[in-house]
Amino acid sequence: TPPHMSQRRRPPLRPPPPATAQPPAADAALVDTLRAQFQSATELPIAARQSFFEAGASSLQLVQWHIQLRQAGHDRLAVTDLFAHATPYALALHLDGLASAAPATAPLPEPGRQTLLEQRKARAQRRRGDA
Numbered sequence: 001t002p003p004h005m006s007q008r009r010r011p012p013l014r015p016p017p018p019a020t021a022q023p024p025a026a027d028a029a030l031v032d033t034l035r036a037q038f039q040s041a042t043e044l045p046i047a048a049r050q051s052f053f054e055a056g057a058s059s060l061q062l063v064q065w066h067i068q069l070r071q072a073g074h075d076r077l078a079v080t081d082l083f084a085h086a087t088p089y090a091l092a093l094h095l096d097g098l099a100s101a102a103p104a105t106a107p108l109p110e111p112g113r114q115t116l117l118e119q120r121k122a123r124a125q126r127r128r129g130d131a
Contacts (some may be wrong), residue, residue, distance in 0.1 A: 027092055038065060046088060063084070074098075
């Protein structure tokens, strides 16, 4: 009779391959800037890897800080990013990623977009009887 499943020889377990890539490090200057901006906006001190909520911030304070961050040039930052990347360190990593993913120039307009807009305007004028 064939051996039972539990009696079959199993291949030896192999240790996982060693990690070759180090996790990315956040820009220390950006982390310090975010900490200072957070403290200015909320009047609460915060450590680099401390959660905004652990520091005592409320959701309303984070929304207000988000407005200040956008005015300071982080225009691609969404308010939800402050909740998804909830420490100055994690937010700095995220902002570095946004900056590296930003297009070098403004996107070109779609070729048919202007024509499409003109067609819609003409159609609207015909409906109103302006044409």
